[in-house]
Amino acid sequence: MKLWKFQFSLPLLAKELTELSNRRRTYIIRTIYALLFLGCVGFIYIEAMSRLQNNPMAILGRGRQIFESMIYLQFIAIYLFLPAITCSVITQEKERNSLGLLLITRLSPSTIILEKYLGRLITMVTFLMLGLPILAFAYTLGGVSPAMFINGLWLLIITMLQVAALGILCSSFFRTTVSAFIATYLLGFLMIFGPSIAFELNLFFYGDLVELLARTMQHIRFWSNSRIQGIWELNSLLFAPYWFERFGRSGGAISIVSTIVFSIPIMISTFVFLIFSHYFLVRRAFLPSRNYLLNVFKTLDRLFSSINHNRVTRGIVLINDQVHLPDDKPIAWRETAKKSLGTFRYLFRILVVLEVPVLFLCILIATNRPSAVVEGAVILVWFIWGLSVLLLAVSATSLISGERSHETLDVLLTTPLSGKNLLDQKIAGVKRLSLVLLIPLLTIVFFESWWKWEYAQINPHNRNQYELQWLSYLIGSLLTIAIYLPMLIWLFCWIGMKVKSQTKAILSSLGAIIIWCILPFILLFPILILSPSFKVESVIYGLFLSPASYIVINEIAEFYNFGTTWLPLIVNTLIYGACYYLFRSQCRNHIDENLGRLGDQESDNCQASMFPQKDQSLLSSDS
Amino acid sequence: MSIQPPMVEVKNLWVRYGKYEAVKGISFSIPKGEVFGFIGPNGAGKSSTIKVLATLQRDYECDAVKINGISVHKAPHLIREMIGYMPDFFGVYEDLTAREYLHFFAAAYRIDRKKRKAIVNDVLELTDLTGKIDAPVDSLSRGMKQRLALARVLLHDPDLLLLDEPASGLDPRARIEVRELLVALKEMGKTIIISSHILHELSQLCTSIGIIEAGQFVTQGPLDHIYKRLELSRIVHVQIVGEMNGICQKIEAMDGVKSVTVQADRLAIQLQEDQLAVEDLHAKIAATGTKIRMFQAEAMDMETVFMKLTEGKTA
Numbered sequence: 001m002k003l004w005k006f007q008f009s010l011p012l013l014a015k016e017l018t019e020l021s022n023r024r025r026t027y028i029i030r031t032i033y034a035l036l037f038l039g040c041v042g043f044i045y046i047e048a049m050s051r052l053q054n055n056p057m058a059i060l061g062r063g064r065q066i067f068e069s070m071i072y073l074q075f076i077a078i079y080l081f082l083p084a085i086t087c088s089v090i091t092q093e094k095e096r097n098s099l100g101l102l103l104i105t106r107l108s109p110s111t112i113i114l115e116k117y118l119g120r121l122i123t124m125v126t127f128l129m130l131g132l133p134i135l136a137f138a139y140t141l142g143g144v145s146p147a148m149f150i151n152g153l154w155l156l157i158i159t160m161l162q163v164a165a166l167g168i169l170c171s172s173f174f175r176t177t178v179s180a181f182i183a184t185y186l187l188g189f190l191m192i193f194g195p196s197i198a199f200e201l202n203l204f205f206y207g208d209l210v211e212l213l214a215r216t217m218q219h220i221r222f223w224s225n226s227r228i229q230g231i232w233e234l235n236s237l238l239f240a241p242y243w244f245e246r247f248g249r250s251g252g253a254i255s256i257v258s259t260i261v262f263s264i265p266i267m268i269s270t271f272v273f274l275i276f277s278h279y280f281l282v283r284r285a286f287l288p289s290r291n292y293l294l295n296v297f298k299t300l301d302r303l304f305s306s307i308n309h310n311r312v313t314r315g316i317v318l319i320n321d322q323v324h325l326p327d328d329k330p331i332a333w334r335e336t337a338k339k340s341l342g343t344f345r346y347l348f349r350i351l352v353v354l355e356v357p358v359l360f361l362c363i364l365i366a367t368n369r370p371s372a373v374v375e376g377a378v379i380l381v382w383f384i385w386g387l388s389v390l391l392l393a394v395s396a397t398s399l400i401s402g403e404r405s406h407e408t409l410d411v412l413l414t415t416p417l418s419g420k421n422l423l424d425q426k427i428a429g430v431k432r433l434s435l436v437l438l439i440p441l442l443t444i445v446f447f448e449s450w451w452k453w454e455y456a457q458i459n460p461h462n463r464n465q466y467e468l469q470w471l472s473y474l475i476g477s478l479l480t481i482a483i484y485l486p487m488l489i490w491l492f493c494w495i496g497m498k499v500k501s502q503t504k505a506i507l508s509s510l511g512a513i514i515i516w517c518i519l520p521f522i523l524l525f526p527i528l529i530l531s532p533s534f535k536v537e538s539v540i541y542g543l544f545l546s547p548a549s550y551i552v553i554n555e556i557a558e559f560y561n562f563g564t565t566w567l568p569l570i571v572n573t574l575i576y577g578a579c580y581y582l583f584r585s586q587c588r589n590h591i592d593e594n595l596g597r598l599g600d601q602e603s604d605n606c607q608a609s610m611f612p613q614k615d616q617s618l619l620s621s622d623s
Numbered sequence: 624m625s626i627q628p629p630m631v632e633v634k635n636l637w638v639r640y641g642k643y644e645a646v647k648g649i650s651f652s653i654p655k656g657e658v659f660g661f662i663g664p665n666g667a668g669k670s671s672t673i674k675v676l677a678t679l680q681r682d683y684e685c686d687a688v689k690i691n692g693i694s695v696h697k698a699p700h701l702i703r704e705m706i707g708y709m710p711d712f713f714g715v716y717e718d719l720t721a722r723e724y725l726h727f728f729a730a731a732y733r734i735d736r737k738k739r740k741a742i743v744n745d746v747l748e749l750t751d752l753t754g755k756i757d758a759p760v761d762s763l764s765r766g767m768k769q770r771l772a773l774a775r776v777l778l779h780d781p782d783l784l785l786l787d788e789p790a791s792g793l794d795p796r797a798r799i800e801v802r803e804l805l806v807a808l809k810e811m812g813k814t815i816i817i818s819s820h821i822l823h824e825l826s827q828l829c830t831s832i833g834i835i836e837a838g839q840f841v842t843q844g845p846l847d848h849i850y851k852r853l854e855l856s857r858i859v860h861v862q863i864v865g866e867m868n869g870i871c872q873k874i875e876a877m878d879g880v881k882s883v884t885v886q887a888d889r890l891a892i893q894l895q896e897d898q899l900a901v902e903d904l905h906a907k908i909a910a911t912g913t914k915i916r917m918f919q920a921e922a923m924d925m926e927t928v929f930m931k932l933t934e935g936k937t938a
Contacts, residue, residue: 325722325723325726325739326723326726326727326730327730327736328730328733328736329730330726330727330728330730330731331731333727333730334716334718334719334727338716338718338719338723339718406715406716406717407710407712407713408715408716410677410679410708410710411708411710411728411775412731413678413679414677414678414679414703414706414708415703415728415731415732416700416703416704416731416732416733417731418700592681593681596679596680596681597678597679597681597699598678598679598680598681598695598696598699599699
């Protein structure tokens with residue numbers, strides 16, 4: 001009998017999907033996503049039900065609330081997960097040295113890009129389809145117009161296309177998955193919020209330009225007829241959730257037309273991203289290993305050196321940062337003298353780049369709008385915390401996983417250095433980096449403390465008294481910084497020891513910290529679903545299971561539910577102090593075990609061998 | 624008088640990765656100053672055994688694994704002082720030069736700071752890399768990297784060298800260079816365990832070999848003994864001036880000659896060396912009054928040994 005053969009005309013897509021379906025983690029992640037998603041929707045449903053005063057019929061017609069929540073959750077899922085899914089699509093091929101093999105097949109670069117793009121889109125669609133039953137449920141409850149339904153789906157689809165295209169572009173441009181990962185999130189952030197920030201600060205006269213554009217466009221009929229609320233809306237042209245908010249709620253064909261018209265920029269951006277991915281695919285297919293940060297610093301070295309050689313300074317060098325040969329701590333020497341994120345001179349530059357804008361913004365904020373909680377400074381603190389996590393994740397996880405990736409670990413492990421000594425030396429560069437990050441953080445904390453103190457003198461009867469408690473704020477912030485930075489270093493270092501590949505280690509570290517930050521909220525879902533009458537206030541200290549909670553609460557002085565500023569501070573310090581010691585001891589006491597070499601305190605298991613000797617080769621010398 | 628322990632002593636060693644048994648109860652012993660060739664196909668268990676000796680394998684079972692009489696499991700820190708390990712890959716610190724690379728490891732081996740410069744220069748000279756002292760490690764050719772790795776291994780003057788496939792991936796010239804370097808180390812009295820699946824390079828270097836397949840030794844001992852045990856004979860090619868009337872029969876009648884085959888321009892004589900040495904064969908042929916134009920003994924063919932003993936299995 002002739003067998004029917006299934007011939008797929010998109011081989012790369014077929015390979016991508018086969019690989020995807022063969023991975024166990026695909027199903028685990030999908031299940032976790034479904035549970036989280038259903039948990040969120042369930043939480044919203046229960047909250048809606050609790051307001052209906054035991055009249056189940058009153059839920060009818062309230063499908064809109066569930067529908068809107070579902071759409072926003074899907075938007076969040078796309079913005080959060082899709083960059084992570086797509087950014088590795090080409091870089092993985094580069095890292096495995098298989099992109100060249102693909103390029104010499106009959107597949108054209110555009111086919112490669114499109115098949116890869118489709119492969120990842122299908123992955124995301126499978127995630128989004130988990131929401132279909134909820135969508136149907138919300139629709140049957142009533143309150144969702146067909147226009148709203150179409151608008152929601154349309155905007156979700158084009159957002160998915162846009163974010164996936166951005167991920168593919170970064171993947172095509174960068175050499176490693178880690179750099180593509182960071183770039184995708186940064187560019188995504190700039191794409192969504194960049195225009196608004198530039199507009200507010202009138203960076204590069206962008207605000208003036210937008211106003212001029214808006215004035216010119218007033219004469220265009222569609223523009224003047226459409227319900228534009230202000231020129232600032234032009235800054236959200238690439239941000240689909242905004243247009244869902246604007247047009248999603250109204251019914252009728254006009255809302256559909258408006259949604260489609262205002263989503264044209266999103267489609268154009270998608271197209272541009274794909275064109276550029278295609279452009280870079282071949283041109284940047286075989287990039288040599290290059291440390292971009294180090295190259296930037298070296299260029300700056302050359303520039304400063306040429307500026308320094310003039311009649312006045314004549315090449316005077318105040319601090320000579322010459323690289324000597326290692327003394328007694330060779331690993332620490334390499335970490336601090338040979339790496340861009342460890343060398344004193346280069347770290348000083350990072351400090352200047354961070355500290356100068358921080359000081360400038362502090363002055364700007366202080367002279368702007370006087371209030372006890374300075375919003376700008378709060379955002380700045382969070383931003384620097386985010387940056388610190390990112391930089392520490394990259395450098396601390398690479399300590400061991402980098403040696404493993406470069407195949408230098410085994411050689412290092414056969415030297416007589418003890419495990420603890422090896423680790424202490426390895427961590428020296430990251431400690432320096434954390435000191436650099438410490439300075440801008442301390443600057444803002446001291447600025448905010450001083451500001452609160454000053455504000456308390458001027459306006460002692462502030463509505464929120466917690467906002468004026470500068471001492472608890474200062475001590476809380478200092479303790480958080482003192483504990484969190486080393487805790488993060490040890491945590492990331494531990495993950496780096498456990499995970500074999502450097503890329504996976506960095507991505508796992510970032511994933512772990514994000515999950516840890518949202519952990520209490522995840523834990524709360526099953527409790528709320530099982531017991532809708534459960535009072536969240538009774539487990540309010542459970543919030544501190546998330547390391548981000550205290551930073552947020554302390555910055556915005558939201559201590560109402562606690563009744564004091566000191567107890568949350570003590571609880572948080574105890575929790576994370578314990579975590580710090582746990583991670584530190586896990587790293588230091590189990591280093592040999594984690595690295596896979598014999599430790600100095602091993603028991604002799606040779607004597608305990610229980611295996612029969614009859615299997616021994618007859619030709620062996622002992623026989 | 625105390626008896627000196629062997630440099631390496633392995634008894635009933637088992638290495639498992641989950642259910643997979645990479646090494647199945649092998650035992651061997653290597654006296655000081657020997658070069659032991661560890662031969663076997665890929666996946667036979669060579670690297671796993673070497674990793675145990677290099678203290679890089681945590682999970683294994685044994686009756687004894689000792690280096691210089693010291694248990695590897697009991698005192699790994701002492702073992703690390705005694706060994707020089709070269710893995711089957713060469714990972715580079717892209718940011719270091721050859722000088723920095725060697726000084727880095729000299730410091731890691733806690734060599735006295737005052738002596739480091741001289742030692743680094745010595746090992747670079749031995750490995751013929753003095754001219755590349757300030758070249759970035761990443762810019763060196765594969766052969767040079769391999770020689771640099773050997774230089775690193777020699778920094779702390781270890782008693783035992785564990786070399787896992789040192790010549791894999793090298794071009795013929797680089798391979799010869801590495802082999803010559805190993806011969807020099809052998810002459811310096813170092814004990815060397817060298818693993819390879821390229822048989823030719825080991826036959827000229829090793830004093831004894833162990834052939835491992837599917838985690839078990841197929842044979843081990845001095846090369847000559849193995850040849851004898853397998854009754855392998857050496858082929859000697861002889862070209863004779865003039866007619867060969869009756870010469871074949873005369874040679875065939877000699878003790879120790881198994882057979883004589885007439886080829887296009889020469890005779891191929893199959894010789895049993897334990898009965899008749901190659902040089903004696905030459906003398907005996909000359910004594911018959913035959914003029915010899917060419918007399919060439921074929922190198923012992925370790926590939927034949929390998930193929931005869933192994934079945935192409937993996938563990």
